[in-house]
Amino acid sequence: MTPLPARSATVDTPPGPFTVVVDRGGAVLASGWTADVADLLPVVHRALRPAWVEEVEHLPVLDAVTAFVAGDVAAIDDVPVRQRSGPFLEDAWEVLRTVPAGEPDTYAAFAARCGRPAAVRAAANACARNAAALFVPCHRVLGSDGGLGGFRWGTPVKRWLLDHEAAHAPVTV
Known part of the structure; x- marks a missing residue:
């Protein structure tokens, strides 16, 4: 094809x-x-x-x-995305879209959110292999020590995204 x-x-x-x-x-x-x-x-x-x-x-x-x-951090939530890989990665990318802006997960928490709490490396791999940055918000996943971890587009971009979302995310109660 x-x-x-x-x-x-x-x-x-x-x-x-x-x-x-x-x-x-x-x-x-x-x-x-x-x-x-x-x-x-x-x-x-x-x-x-x-x-x-x-x-x-x-x-x-x-x-x-x-x-x-401009501050509407939910504006990216419904943008359609097409990615392909194996079942775990495809599921993990969908799960990434449920991590709320302003409330980042750790890789361990993201693995648990994916239903595989022991699969921390696989969860990190899902972030690393994500082609649709921003729309599949892999920047919302941090190291277990709270550090930024990696980001294909550089940690200064990841820091800006996290700070921007923290400043503009709706307050959850």
Whole structure:
């Protein structure tokens, strides 16, 4: 099966340029803090990787990014995402979308949230292999010591995201 073409666009954000690659249906295939779409394509599963990417000036999904940056941290919650891998990773990516903004998990708590409390390394791997940064908020998972842990787009970006969400997340009671 020949992969279909995709579209990409970039928007400026406080931590740097944010680029998104979407399929023809508008679902995010990959995203991250880069102005170079070539940085994103290697993380797209080969079954979803587009044959080519048309760079456009704007995509509707960037409206959610702009709203997020403006303080509506829930604006990214319903953006459609398409990722493929094995069952654990696909489930873990869905679970990541349930980690509330402003209330980060540790890798151990995230593994437990995934139903596999002993699978801390697998949970960390799910974060590391996530192609749809921001929309699948792997930045909301911290080390067991409360440290930032890793982040594909750099710990300064992760710190900005966590601080931004802490400042703008709805207060839960």
